[in-house]
Amino acid sequence: MHEATIAKNIIELIQTEFPELNCKRIYSVKLRIGELSGIYPESLEYYFQELSKNTILENTKLSFEKAPIKVICAVCSTIFEIINMDYDCPNCKNSQFNIIGGDELEIINMEVE
Amino acid sequence: MEIITVEQKILKKNDEIAADLRKKFDEANVFVINMVSSPGSGKTSIIERTLKIISPALSVGVIEGDIQTSIDAERIAQFNIPVAQIITNGTCHLEARMIEQAINQLPLKDLDVLFIENVGNLVCPSSYYLGEHAKVVIMSVTEGEDKPLKYPAMFSKSCVLLMNKTDLLPHIIFDITKAKKFALKINPDLKIYETSCYDNTGIMQWCDWITNELKLKRCKSTIG
Numbered sequence: 001m002h003e004a005t006i007a008k009n010i011i012e013l014i015q016t017e018f019p020e021l022n023c024k025r026i027y028s029v030k031l032r033i034g035e036l037s038g039i040y041p042e043s044l045e046y047y048f049q050e051l052s053k054n055t056i057l058e059n060t061k062l063s064f065e066k067a068p069i070k071v072i073c074a075v076c077s078t079i080f081e082i083i084n085m086d087y088d089c090p091n092c093k094n095s096q097f098n099i100i101g102g103d104e105l106e107i108i109n110m111e112v113e
Numbered sequence: 114m115e116i117i118t119v120e121q122k123i124l125k126k127n128d129e130i131a132a133d134l135r136k137k138f139d140e141a142n143v144f145v146i147n148m149v150s151s152p153g154s155g156k157t158s159i160i161e162r163t164l165k166i167i168s169p170a171l172s173v174g175v176i177e178g179d180i181q182t183s184i185d186a187e188r189i190a191q192f193n194i195p196v197a198q199i200i201t202n203g204t205c206h207l208e209a210r211m212i213e214q215a216i217n218q219l220p221l222k223d224l225d226v227l228f229i230e231n232v233g234n235l236v237c238p239s240s241y242y243l244g245e246h247a248k249v250v251i252m253s254v255t256e257g258e259d260k261p262l263k264y265p266a267m268f269s270k271s272c273v274l275l276m277n278k279t280d281l282l283p284h285i286i287f288d289i290t291k292a293k294k295f296a297l298k299i300n301p302d303l304k305i306y307e308t309s310c311y312d313n314t315g316i317m318q319w320c321d322w323i324t325n326e327l328k329l330k331r332c333k334s335t336i337g
């Protein structure tokens with residue numbers, strides 16, 4: 001839902017962290033996007049292309065690595081991955097857990113030439 | 114071609130500003146609550162009912178986040194307490210830099226409690242830390258009992274759930290036991306209060322939670 005802001009944050013972060021980047025162009029930026037982050041990759045790509053015009057990131061492609069939802073069982077501490085919230089612990093069948101992963105919004109790396 | 118490792122959080126800047134805000138809040142000894150919910154679940158009404166009970170015994174400030182209008186801020190201003198308005202102009206969440214500007218309009222050092230009323234949205238605000246001590250999620254009984262499972266990020270990051278508009282329960286099909294079970298499934302430590310701004314059910318208990326947390330926080334900072 002907040003893809004425009006996230007696209008702007010990606011551009012600003014790269015400009016701030018790599019102010020003297022010595023390359024012809026940034027070919028691609030790889031992102032880690034958690035399944036719980038509420039980010040729709042196609043929409044993020046759209047805003048990124050629009051907002052990166054006239055910056056070093058113009059024409060840079062985005063690629064995505066999805067981060068699964070990871071939870072820890074509240075009873076036996078088994079860590080397991082789920083697709084939606086309708087799961088119980090595979091070890092002890094308890095239904096309560098704490099979410100420990102799946103809301104990642106990270107830049108992994110970038111490919112430059 | 115060369116691969117340059119970045120490994121940075123996209124919201125790094127927001128998190129840095131939020132950490133600075135948290136420091137300011139702690140220095141000012143103010144307990145900050147980020148109120149989140151879907152639109153229309155009763156955030157402003159809960160704050161109004163809360164103010165009636167805890168103010169003026171406690172000095173309270175409010176930051177009102179709204180996409181377009183200042184209607185909510187005007188409602189809160191009637192209580193003669195410090196209010197700062199943030200109009201996001203379409204942005205669907207509050208960010209730490211917005212709070213950084215808003216607190217300049219507030220006498221932070223004189224406050225005991227600061228409410229931040231976030232934009233009504235159960236998705237985006239969960240990604241943006243604002244330096245708060247507690248995230249409180251409000252869910253009204255008209256929204257359906259499956260809300261916690263549909264918006265797990267928000268419910269799992271909150272420490273309190275106010276299940277609001279309980280006065281409507283006799284008129285609607287809503288299984289409150291099931292709703293609580295769903296909320297506790299993804300956040301077993303969640304404190305749940307049933308509230309109504311119509312007949313004031315649960316408001317006193319919710320206010321007790323605030324005053325207790327404030328005492329605990331101040332006790333810890335004295336010991337620390």
